[in-house]
Amino acid sequence: MGFKDKHLLGIEPMRPEAIVEILDLAENYVQLNRSQDKRAESLTGLTQINMFFENSTRTQASFELAGKRLGANVMNLSMEASSLKKGETLIDTALTLNAMKPDLLIVRHPQSGAVDLLAQKVNCSVLNAGDGRHEHPTQALLDALTIRRAKGRLHRLSIAICGDIAHSRVARSNIILLGKMENRVRVIGPSTLMPSEIDELGVEVYQDMRTGLKDVDVVMMLRLQKERMDGGFIPSEREYYYRYGLNKEKLSHAKGDAIVMHPGPMNRGVEIDGELADDINRSVIQEQVEMGVAIRMAAMHLLARNDKSGKHG
């Protein structure tokens, strides 16, 4: 039993075997992407539309590259600048695109649940590229692949997620995925950036970096959004860096071989020390980007397979 779903909307409904199937297939694509000829055939003839209702350069580029390497026709729509400004609703936009018969919609939206809503209205497969503060499944999958490759396993690890948990879909998807794979997950951050009753999701909550990082295998830093830096949630950028910014000293409380991750884009000197981010012995941030393309290739490959078998079955 692997990944059988028509859509990839979140980690929450996925079974561990489905996660493993995506990771295993992604390993193949890592090899392909490192070779000279990066072409594969699994999306040949299919149309992939990237609909980003929220600006993103990195994620959109990753999906575009993944689709092109698999042979899909990829179209990018910058939704911010288009029909929404003319007053069209999300559902109408979805129905319009649906009528053009795409095979795969990659959607990012600033509101939680918006991608679920859209998926209910279209015939093709939908992949959630991030909805509000809800989920960002391919990010959690690429993080899982990165961890598995660095640590040789994806279970019984102690993993700390640090920073703005409250507003982070990356944190939610990772908490759920790492929990499903039977790891110990800690979240560290100021209480103003913690969602309510987060401990109910099976994580340990810390307000102090040094105690929270003690003996962890993986340190996952989150981006602190600019608009949250001043006054509202934390007193100032410099106080945040002093208490929660990751540097060598704080990292020394983690295991000697602990890896450092960040979903990007980084604020050097806010949540992470610049030098540490570039330390090839500790930081796997560049590898995360590489795994991102492979994971997205694997996820889209399997969605196309599932959709095809759904149509024939």
Next chain:
Amino acid sequence: MKTLLTNAKVIDPVAETISDGEVMFENGIIIPTETADETFDCQGQYISPGLIDLGVKVGEPGERHKESYKSAGAAAAAGGVTTIITRPDTNPAIDTPEVLEFIRRRAQEVCPVNVFHMVALTKERAGREMTEIGFLKDAGAVAFTDFTNVVKNSKILMRALNYAKSLDALVIGHPQDPDLSEDTSATSGKFASLRGLPSVTPLAERMALDRDMALVELTGVQYHFDQITTARSIPALERAKKNGHKITAGTSIHHLTLNEFDISDYRSFFKLNPPLRSENDRLAIIDAVNSGVIDVISSFHTPQDEESKRLPFETAAAGAVGLETLLPASLQLFHNQSVSLEKLIKTMTLNPATLLGLPSGRISPGAPADLIIFDADIPFILDRESLKSKSKNTPFDGHKLQGKVRRTIVAGKTIFEC
């Protein structure tokens, strides 16, 4: 013409009893039983006073496409609601005697049930200046409320309450701290965190409750909290009532029968204001109904068209229709033995009538013959398309419910039967 309804189980909300019996009325008024001109056999079904629904939104003026007085009246009749108390959160707000006069006439022309109107406490419900409370009261306003627009400025609210007190006007407040609840669409907790929805602490209700209760203590005004939905409001409310302040409280049928997990995968028909709460809150509110801390159950009928609901959860409009589901939904609480039938009926008849000073809501000689005959047991699956309301945004679509109104009588006249 003396009409006798016989062979019925009569629910008396005054005595809180149910007994086999009969009810007689003449010229629209209930009278002591004597020789009848006509007799109607109720076949052992329940008779109760018609329901009084406090806090109904009708889209006039401004949003007639969502609900008109005509469609609201038809929905009320089908739901066994013989009196609706409308809200002023219209566009424009009902905040002058002229607008009130206009909608009163509209309601009288087309609505088969009794209609009374709440009006705004402050002009445009903007929380800056009080409305003409005296003129509005003379023009027939039964209560003053800005509904979900909580008056932020305590000084302005204090003066409005003070002035209302001098005219013996009833003020209705919506206990939700406005800053904490701004831009939120769920109750904070595990569910909201998992779904990534911006959420408000349940204590935002207690905070607003505490402020308003202090101002009630200060001014002595008669004050009703429209929707109490959280456990942590109950002890404070209970204390204030014990201390003899003129405070009453209501809740919504949706908060008594649903909880936050019903939102499930962002189902916008379950987006309400205040948002659905935890199961612990729901159970505490049921207890408060039983103990009498909560006096009134209403539907907070809020019609929304498809366009305003078919949006991502955060931007979708809040509110649910409820006129036609108030009775069957509340009967759930009777069938699952949460609340007795006589208590339920009392919170939807006698208690709101007493609060508003209406003669209805009871079965006793001299009271208006606003009556319903209903079957409490008959099961059905609700199809939202069958609703008479113009808007179909019910959270109970597809739900298995029990209980249907067989006959609705207003002032002695049958306005609905099935």
